[in-house]
Amino acid sequence: MIKVPLIKLNDGNSIPQVGLGLWQITDEKKFSKAFNAAIEAGYRHFDTAQAYHNEAYLGRAIKQSKISRQEIFITTKIAVQNFGDKKSRKSFEQSLKNLDISYVDLLLLHFPVPVLRKKTWLTVEELKTQGLTKSIGVSNFTPRHLLSMEEYAKELPSINQVEMHVFLQQSKLREYCSKKGIVVEAYSPLAHAKAMDNQVIKQLSDKYNKSYAQIMLRWALQQEVVIIPKSVNPDRIKENIDIFNFKLSNVEIDLLKKQDKNLRTCWNPELVP
Numbered sequence: 001m002i003k004v005p006l007i008k009l010n011d012g013n014s015i016p017q018v019g020l021g022l023w024q025i026t027d028e029k030k031f032s033k034a035f036n037a038a039i040e041a042g043y044r045h046f047d048t049a050q051a052y053h054n055e056a057y058l059g060r061a062i063k064q065s066k067i068s069r070q071e072i073f074i075t076t077k078i079a080v081q082n083f084g085d086k087k088s089r090k091s092f093e094q095s096l097k098n099l100d101i102s103y104v105d106l107l108l109l110h111f112p113v114p115v116l117r118k119k120t121w122l123t124v125e126e127l128k129t130q131g132l133t134k135s136i137g138v139s140n141f142t143p144r145h146l147l148s149m150e151e152y153a154k155e156l157p158s159i160n161q162v163e164m165h166v167f168l169q170q171s172k173l174r175e176y177c178s179k180k181g182i183v184v185e186a187y188s189p190l191a192h193a194k195a196m197d198n199q200v201i202k203q204l205s206d207k208y209n210k211s212y213a214q215i216m217l218r219w220a221l222q223q224e225v226v227i228i229p230k231s232v233n234p235d236r237i238k239e240n241i242d243i244f245n246f247k248l249s250n251v252e253i254d255l256l257k258k259q260d261k262n263l264r265t266c267w268n269p270e271l272v273p
């Protein structure tokens with residue numbers, strides 16, 4: 001079983017550097033199979049969201065695994081339609097019921113919803129004070145959205161979960177977050193499997209005898225971000241965490257830097273006011 005390093009957050013808590021992404025896993029049998037394969041491989045961090053409609057699957061899978069709550073890191077996210085003070089609180093109470101737990105490890109605002117994101121952030125801060133979530137953060141926030149938070153936030157987010165991979169390296173955003181002590185969490189670290197034909201990655205895959213996906217994930221690890229690759233395939237789940245026994249050289253990292261092509265496979269929050 002692979003032991004995943006922890007990354008320290010600005011609030012004193014820590015997050016396992018690799019987690020299993022759970023978006024688009026809507027069949028409970030597939031979910032349980034993926035969860036069990038992940039636990040066996042060493043994953044202890046799971047990334048769900050209200051919008052994924054699988055919080056209850058995660059809750060049941062954790063109970064069945066008999067692994068103690070303290071050993072597992074759970075993230076959920078307030079869905080766009082649940083923004084607002086009362087609505088976000090109520091929806092989060094429902095998330096805890098779905099998950100059948102008394103707290104989550106990380107609660108994120110899923111998207112920088114205009115106007116309502118301020119009230120929602122203040123609510124999420126209260127939920128943290130009440131011990132219902134250990135850490136709080138945001139997702140899909142650009143430096144502009146983060147900067148405007150400084151006018152109203154009592155505390156800055158611990159995490160900003162954004163699309164990031166070799167083909168969307170997010171250098172400016174990462175530089176900004178690093179200055180503010182915000183850890184970047186890379187979603188779609190495999191570019192949603194939409195760009196699996198890059199020659200440089202193929203060459204590195206041959207050199208290290210690692211898969212194309214493992215080279216992409218290793219690149220992200222060496223950027224010191226958290227990664228949450230998704231798979232429902234037990235072999236790929238194992239493969240995606242087996243990335244701690246080789247290291248890309250500085251020259252190779254420089255070569256991969258040149259592969260950035262601003263490829264977005266999800267949404268683009270840059271235009272959100």
Ligand SMILES: NC(=O)c1ccc[n+]([C@@H]2O[C@H](COP(=O)([O-])OP(=O)(O)OC[C@H]3O[C@@H](n4cnc5c(N)ncnc54)[C@H](OP(=O)(O)O)[C@@H]3O)[C@@H](O)[C@H]2O)c1
Binds near residue numbers: 161186
């Ligand atoms: N906050 C947000 O707005 C946001 C947005 C998007 C994603 N996320 C989070 O980030 C997680 C990961 O992102 P993602 O699901 O978009 O994409 P991803 O992890 O980049 O890629 C997932 C795709 O790659 C395939 N795959 C997985 N491992 C592979 C491997 N070793 N070799 C070849 N193909 C492989 C998967 O298929 P199989 O399942 O068949 O293996 C799936 O089609 C999500 O599940 C979610 O938790 C958050």
